[in-house]
Amino acid sequence: MPFNPNITMAELISLSRRPGAPDPGVExxxxxxxxxMERDVHGALRKPPTWDSKARTGPGMLLHSAAGCDGCS
Structure with missing residues (x-):
């Protein structure tokens, strides 16, 4: 079955249960x-990032305050 980015997970599961469906996996x-492409990807992954990550590294105060936590005051 060719890749189709527009199919939902529910549709994919339904199709996989039909008789004659392909075995699970990727070919x-x-x-x-x-x-x-594989060489290019590996080469790109060895390079340093070109931008600073803004990802949070800890839970932060926002998550605690949103859940009603006052920081154990």
């Missing part, structure tokens, strides 16, 4: 194009 054709 990858490792052609020259795939190998080139």
């Amino acid at each position: 990858v054709e490792e052609t020259e194009d795939f190998e080139r």
Whole structure:
């Protein structure tokens, strides 16, 4: 079954239960194009980030206050 980004998870599960559905898994054709893409991805992952992450590294006060927590005062 070719990849379809517009299918819902419910539809995918329903299709997988039909008789004759393909076995679960991913089939990858490792052609020259795939190998080139794989090398490019690995090369990009070895480079340092080009922007500073704004991701939170801890729970922060926002989550506590949103849940009604006053910080154990």
